[in-house]
Structure formats: structure tokens, C-alpha cells
Amino acid sequence: MKTLIKNGRINTFGNQTTAAAIWLENGIIQGIGVNFPEADFDQVYDAQNQLITPGLVDVHVHLREPGFTYKETIKTGSQAAARGGFTTVCAMPNLNPVPDTVEKFTALEEIIKQDAVVKVLQYAPITEELRSEILTDQKGLKAAGAFAFTNDGVGVQTAGTMYLAMKEAAENNMAIVAHTEDESLLFGGVMHKGAVSEKLDLPGIMSATESSQIARDLILAEETGVHYHVCHVSTKESVRVIRDAKKAGVHVTAEVSPHHLILIDENIPEDNGFWKMNPPLRGDEDRQALIEGLLDGTLDCIATDHAPHCLEEKQQSFLKAPFGIVGSETAFQLIYSNFVETGIFTFEQVIDWMAVQPARIFGLEVGTLTIGQPADIAVFNLTEETVIDDKEFQSMGVNTPFVGWKIKGETLMTFVDGKLVYQKEAK
Structure with missing residues (x-):
């Protein structure tokens, strides 16, 4: 499966690349750039101009x-x-x-x-x-x-x-x-x-x-x-x-x-x-x-x-x-x-x-956005403020005093070995 994450921002050593895209295939990051033809991919995900991180x-x-x-x-x-x-x-x-x-x-x-x-x-x-x-x-x-x-x-x-x-x-x-x-x-x-x-x-x-x-x-x-x-x-x-x-x-x-x-x-x-x-x-x-x-x-x-x-x-x-x-x-x-x-x-x-x-x-081959490394990726919304709501938790546990706190940085998408494992539902 050949997957593209498009329209993201990548922060590298303090410099942000806008309209960034990442090519994922066979569980590996195959390419990082800005101009990948969408027609070449089986799946395309829009990062909505938000930050892509390892x-x-x-x-x-x-x-x-x-x-x-x-x-x-x-x-x-x-x-x-x-x-x-x-x-x-x-x-x-x-x-x-x-x-x-x-x-x-x-x-x-x-x-x-x-x-x-x-x-x-x-x-x-x-x-x-x-x-x-x-x-x-x-x-x-x-x-x-x-x-x-x-x-x-x-x-x-x-x-x-x-x-x-x-x-x-x-x-x-x-x-x-x-x-x-x-x-x-x-x-x-x-x-x-x-x-x-x-x-x-x-x-x-x-x-x-x-x-x-x-x-x-x-x-x-x-x-x-x-x-x-x-x-x-x-x-x-x-x-x-x-x-x-x-x-x-x-x-x-x-x-x-x-x-x-x-x-x-x-x-x-x-x-x-x-x-x-x-x-x-x-x-x-x-x-x-x-x-x-x-x-x-x-x-x-x-x-x-x-x-x-x-x-x-x-x-x-x-x-x-x-x-x-x-x-x-x-x-x-x-x-x-x-x-x-x-x-x-x-x-x-x-x-x-x-x-x-x-x-x-711990010597793990994860944790970086690097070509040739596992396609483990998160996309975070750093612009929109949301409220921590335990009714939205995936965990069975809701034991935290942070419920109700206003925060930024909500996760939009998470990929493990190039596979989408979480995507925020549109409201």
C-alpha cells in the first residue's frame, strides 16, 4: 500500500517546511518532499496544514x-x-x-x-x-x-x-x-x-x-x-x-x-x-x-x-x-x-x-522522521483550542484531574508502520 500524507508542516531544527508531504510504503518512510503526484498513491491523507511529527x-x-x-x-x-x-x-x-x-x-x-x-x-x-x-x-x-x-x-x-x-x-x-x-x-x-x-x-x-x-x-x-x-x-x-x-x-x-x-x-x-x-x-x-x-x-x-x-x-x-x-x-x-x-x-x-x-x-529504531525509518507518524493540530473531555477517551480509565482543561495540540492522525491507526472524527 502506497500512502501519501499531504499539506503538512514539518519542523526541522527550528525551520518549518510548509505544504510538506511524506510518502509511506511497506511500513517505511520512502520520501519527504512537497511535490508527490497524488495519482501515484493508493491512499492520500490531508494534514490540513498542521504539524507532522515522528x-x-x-x-x-x-x-x-x-x-x-x-x-x-x-x-x-x-x-x-x-x-x-x-x-x-x-x-x-x-x-x-x-x-x-x-x-x-x-x-x-x-x-x-x-x-x-x-x-x-x-x-x-x-x-x-x-x-x-x-x-x-x-x-x-x-x-x-x-x-x-x-x-x-x-x-x-x-x-x-x-x-x-x-x-x-x-x-x-x-x-x-x-x-x-x-x-x-x-x-x-x-x-x-x-x-x-x-x-x-x-x-x-x-x-x-x-x-x-x-x-x-x-x-x-x-x-x-x-x-x-x-x-x-x-x-x-x-x-x-x-x-x-x-x-x-x-x-x-x-x-x-x-x-x-x-x-x-x-x-x-x-x-x-x-x-x-x-x-x-x-x-x-x-x-x-x-x-x-x-x-x-x-x-x-x-x-x-x-x-x-x-x-x-x-x-x-x-x-x-x-x-x-x-x-x-x-x-x-x-x-x-x-x-x-x-x-x-x-x-x-x-x-x-x-x-x-x-x-x-533504549536503542529503538523509532522516534525520527527519516527516510528509510519505520513510518511511525503523528499529526497534531497546534492552532485550535479544545477541552479535555473524558467522554472522548479511548482508554477505559478517566482518572485524571485534567478534565476540563483547555489545550492545544490535539492529535489528528496517527500512523504505525504506515498504517492509519487513529484519526480524529469530524464533528
């Missing part, structure tokens, strides 16, 4: 299948990703059953192959059942297709276990991806420890709960030489220790989520589970440190931590609701509207953090 890459999503399909499925989660302009997502293994053996991992890969509309790269767990001290068969799981290893959702509590996992991952040339949370420092906390937690009379989570485990892991990463990637960084102390480790030559990369860049604990209006996420929303000094960390290269990419839950679960107090916020369908729009429109980030930086860098740090 498909976004999200290294942190929860698709909930198997085990929690009342929250999300691989099909609905991948459809949500496509609506957000993501063409590659990396799915966490906190599932039931946990894909901690080659057999269970292979069974999960079959569901992904059958149901996903975008590219889904599946993580394998570091330890059996996520909670144990027994390492998984890294070599076997890598051969079965594991993207990297993580115990996201709980983290590795024992330094010795993490050391052994890192040592083996380094030998297998695989990354260890860490949810950093020292449970011995949690003390039942459900939100950031500070003035707001005191006002709402809710137990707080110290910043040290996150940053102390990152500091531990960075020493172990230096010892083993592993690629160590930190999930959803949220505190200024975490940024500081990662920055110092990079200066020391440790192979560490890190991600930050849109909600931690935009919101702080002072935005939480009441005891409402929609605002409960892990790590929690922190203070404004933390938020500013995250922005500075992106700008100076301490933090490498933006990842959503898309974590859907059913409505009944989230319509509870902080004490009872599960942690989590959905983000696949709103991440680009929120980042563009809050940071590019306000002049804090450039558009090129955002595409770098949401496409180029996540692909680069």
Missing part, C-alpha cells in the same frame, strides 16, 4: 492485561496511546499473572500481537512475582522479547537483590528500570508530606522515600556498569543525585511525567482520589527542579506513567483509592500548551523528550 515514544504505561481488564486492556490502552500520538509504548509487568517466566511472558506477547494497535514493548520483572528476592531468568526473558527489566509499582527493596539484578542485566546488555520507593520510609503515606497533607489530615510521603533509594541504586549502577533508568522522578533531591551521578560517569537515564511538571500538591483542592498518584504531586521547588532537570539534560525524557483505574476505585478518599493517573491521551497536549505556548520549552525540545530521546536511550 510518532511519540512512551517508555512507561500500564495496560493492565492480564488480570485487571476491568481497568484497561491491551486493545483500549494501545488505542488511547494512538489517540495521544504515541506509536510505541513500553508496558509495565505488574499484572496477574506477572510475566516472570518465559511461558507467561510468551503468552502475554501473543495478546499484544493480536490486540495492540501501536507497538507495545513489554517489560519483564526483575524478581519473581515482583515482591520476592528471587531473580527472574533474564537471559530467557530477553530471548522471549523482553524490552527491559523492572518491578514498577513496588520497587526492589533489598540492596543485595538489586545489585545481583544489575550485575546480570549488565552481562545481558539489558536495562534495569526502577520504581524507586523505600517502603520502610513510607509510614502509611498517601500524598506528599507537607502543608497540604497536614491541612487535609492525611499521612504524608517524604521526598527521601524516593531519593534515598535512587542514591542507593546509583552506587550499585556504578559498581556494575548497568544501564540504570529511573522512573517518574518527582523530587529536587532525586534530580540532584542523578545530576551528580551523570557527572561521575554513571550510566543513568531518567524520565519525568507531565503531571509532575505541571501540578503541585497545593493544587489538590480536597481529599479526592483522582489526585492520588505515585510518586505523589510534590512542592513547587520540586516542580521547578524537574523543569530545570529536563533543560540541563539531567532528565532525559517525558513518560506518561499512564495508570488507568475504574471510576469506583478512584472516587474514594486518598486513604482508600489506588495510586494512578491516566496520561496517554493528554500528555503531548498538556506539555505543548503549558510549556511551548508559554515559551518555557521549544517545540523541538518537546519532540526530543517525547520521541527522539526515549528511543535513543
